[in-house]
Amino acid sequence: MLDMKTGLRGLVLAAALAVAAGLPSGHAQAAERSFRMATGWAGGPLMEIGAKAFAKNVAELSNGRLEVQVFPGGTLGPALKVSETVQQGIADMGHTWPGYDWGADPTAVLFGGYAGSFDTEHMLHWLYRGGGNELWAEWRKEKFNLVAMPLFIRTAEAFLHSRKPVRTLEDLKGLKLRTAGAWLEISKEMGAAPVTTPGGEVYTALERGTIDATEWGTLYEDIAPGFYRVTKYVIIPGVHQPTAPFELVINPKVWDSLSAGDQEIIRQAAFVTTMNSWLTIGQEDAKALAFYREQGNEVIELAPEVQYKAHELGIKWAEGQAKDNPWFAKVLKSQEAFADLWKDAHRYRNVKTQDTE
Incomplete structure (x- = not known):
């Protein structure tokens, strides 16, 4: 028999896979809990495949019990100060880029990406398997009194x-x-x-x-x-x-009011949204150069x-x-330790062809 923690993760993962595949996870019911989400965006992919997609995934994974109301940038507070809006309890949660808080603590850009960062594939591995996610959560809690986790990630930006x-x-x-x-x-x-x-x-x-x-x-x-x-x-x-992870920030009082199961739903919804954003942007970037030339x-x-x-x-x-x-x-x-561990990855992960010489 599975223990409760393992069973919960299994159920949530199954639901997450259903969301990723665009399948219904069960019969929807009326929302029991609603959250106000501040964002830094007026629209575009950050809103559509970021904040709004997260809200949809939360609803699907909770079978409609949890609802996230997404507000455009500037509605609940300044677009560049989403973390403060959430800290102050004006919003329950927010979608932002950690680098906007670099003035308060430059550590923000190590999570948000800067000129010395590795690429997005490496960043994803560091975040989810190399301890980065845990460091991110500890840093936000200690320095800003916020609960935080990755939500949305970019490939390299246009310069x-x-x-x-x-x-x-x-x-x-x-x-x-x-x-x-x-x-x-x-x-x-x-x-x-x-x-x-x-x-x-x-x-x-x-x-x-x-x-x-x-x-x-x-x-x-x-x-x-x-x-x-x-x-x-x-x-x-x-x-x-070279990469740009974004984040979900949550007021700690709101987070602590959630059951362990609902906290896990939030985590899995953020993870599914992040991975989907990477896949979608990667595919669409490949089409974009032709569009600009046209x-x-x-x-x-x-x-x-x-x-x-x-x-x-x-x-x-x-x-x-x-x-x-x-x-x-x-x-x-x-x-740096992660980069050292992966220093030979290009030798066993990349196959040379005439096009890559």
Whole structure:
């Protein structure tokens, strides 16, 4: 006979697989509990295959007992301050990017991704099998008094949608670009003039020429906000953001009020949503370059010198932060140990063909 914990996990996993396959998990019933979720997004993939997909998965896994009401960015609180909105109890939970809190603690960008991060496949393995998820939860609880876990993850972002061509280090000098997180500091070292604005304000800033360029999401995600309409150039790859995990933050009083079973439903809904976002974005990114070319955009690949320099400065920045921040040092050490464990993975995971030479 299975013990209760094992049995619960088995039932939840079976339901999660049903959700992933788009199958019904049982007869729906009226919601017994409703949660208000603040987000940092007005719409687009972060909303549709992130926050709203999570809400749907929670409903499916709970057979309709649990309901998540998703609110667009700015409705319950500032779009860039979702964690504060949840801390204060204005929202029960929130969907945000941890890097927005880098000013309070730079450790945030180690979970949210920065120029020195590994790619998304490595990040997923570190999070779910290498101890990253547990460190994330401990850090959010200790530093922000929030319950947290991954919710949504990107592949490498587009580097820029730009009104000006950008290929070289010289092209970056003086470039007014919208960004967030550690790249604010690192891009300055590369000569750029970065600023931070909420996503909903970026299109207008580009259209008016207040900024020259923006980074936001992956090639696919950037179709929805329409940056291609007011810029001519798409710059790849996203050296500033090789990966970008997002997160679910929950008010601890709300979390503690849930049964162990309902807490597990939340965890599994977040996991299913995260894995589905990675698969969906990966497929749609592959189609996106053709779309931009059809719209009259020119696709530019950054010179190797820019790519090398960004990674080099990212690592240097992280090492500097670790000297005076115990939490940063702890998480960075875990990521470095993971990278060392995986250092030969390319030799046994990748098969060379004529196309990869």
